[in-house]
Amino acid sequence: MTTAETTKTPAALGPRALAWRRRRASAARFWKEYRRHRAGVFGLAALVLFALVALTAPLTVGSDVSSVTDAPGRPLESPSGHFPLGTDQFGRNLLGLVIWGSRVSLLVGLLAAVLSVAIGAVIGITAGHFRGWYATVMMRVTDWFLVMPTLVLAIALATVMSRSLGTIVLAIGVTTWPTTARLVRAQTLAVESRPYIERAKALGGGHWHIMSRxxxxxxxxxxxxxxxxxxxSAILAEATLAFLGLGDPTVVSWGGLLQDAREAGAVSSGDWWYLVPPGVAIAVVALAFTLCGRAVESVLNPRLGVSR
Incomplete structure (x- = not known):
């Protein structure tokens, strides 16, 4: 946008330019409030670092880091100058495996979370809008998923389906949506009780218009x-399923590394370098996403009063 356009009054701007101007102003306000949450900023910085590591993995460690036949070291070497995190049971560079595994763990976590939130949002909005028998049925189904152990359902789905990343994403996504559905339905009921919704209905607004606009x-x-x-939660669930041997054995993930360490007897033999790096990576990423989520929730809902 040019200097002349920024000095125009809202009435002089076109609808599209005015919409973009409001979005930029809203994004600026959001970032200003978000920066006040030190924990959220720390979490965001950690996530940016992990994202850069995952994106640049093909350049920094190469795609052959997971190859068993071309392993550069001896099995279960302790950390040294050549192998900062030691080697695994096949002699592979554990630092390279942790870096490469971040791609799978982050990707599965993101996709599973998007699927879970999409299912929960659709069910929550439609159940809050249509109500009646439809809302009753959807909420009873939601309650059933809420009382059932999420991990047990995910294990059951991952067991009966083929072992692949798609199966892991589906197993996590279809078992973690009930909380979102409940929250979105409550918010939908609050929104639809406002007067402008009644005006929109009186002016002929249909169901799709009300829900989408x-x-x-x-x-x-x-x-x-x-x-x-x-x-x-999705990243932790992926690590758990991979640790239980239900992940894709052809890919490297943090949970898969923990499973390999267990099979190699790293716990009993004291090979701590095989267990600590992937475990710490899982914990740090999960904590970073939680800190970011709490900060975003606090910014969008200041009544929560989350400490900064």
């Missing part, structure tokens, strides 16, 4: 905050 924009902040919180 009025309800969805108002529940999006809640959906965004819920997504950042669920990602950490």
């Amino acid at each position: 009025h309800v969805l924009p108002n529940v999006m902040p809640l959906v965004l905050a819920q997504t950042t919180l669920i990602i950490s």
Whole structure:
């Protein structure tokens, strides 16, 4: 936008330019409030660092780091100058494996969280809008998923389906959506009780118009905050399923590294370098996403009064 355009009054701007101007102003306000949360800034910095490490993994460690036949070291070497984190049971560089595994763990966590939040948002919005028998059925299904152990359901799905990353994403996504559905439905009921919704209905607004133009924009902040919180749970769930041997054996992930360490007897033999790096990586990423989620939730809902 040029200097002349920035000095125009809102009435002189076109609808599209005015919309973009409001979005930029809203984003600036959000970032200003977000920066006040030190924990959230720390979490964001950690996530940016992990994202850069994952994106640059093909350049820094190469795609052959997981090759068993071309392993550069001896099995279970302790950390040294050549291998900062030691080697695994096949003689592979453990630092390279941890870096390469970040790609799979972060990708599965993000995709599973998006799937979970999408299912929960759709069910929550529709159940809050249509009500009646549809809402009753959807909420009873949601309650059933809430009382069932999430990990048990995910293990059951991962067991009966093929062992692949898609299976892991599906197993996590379809078992972690009930909380989002409950929260979104409550927010939808609050939004639809406002007077402008009645005016929109009186003017002929249909169900799709009400849900997409009025309800969805108002529940999006809640959906965004819920997504950042669920990602950490999804990463932990992926690591758990991989540790239990239900992940894709052809890919490297942090949970898969812990599973390999268990099979190699790293716990009993005292090979701590095989267990600590992937475990710490999982804990730090999960904590970073949680800190970001809490900060986003606090910014979007200042009444929470989260300490900064």
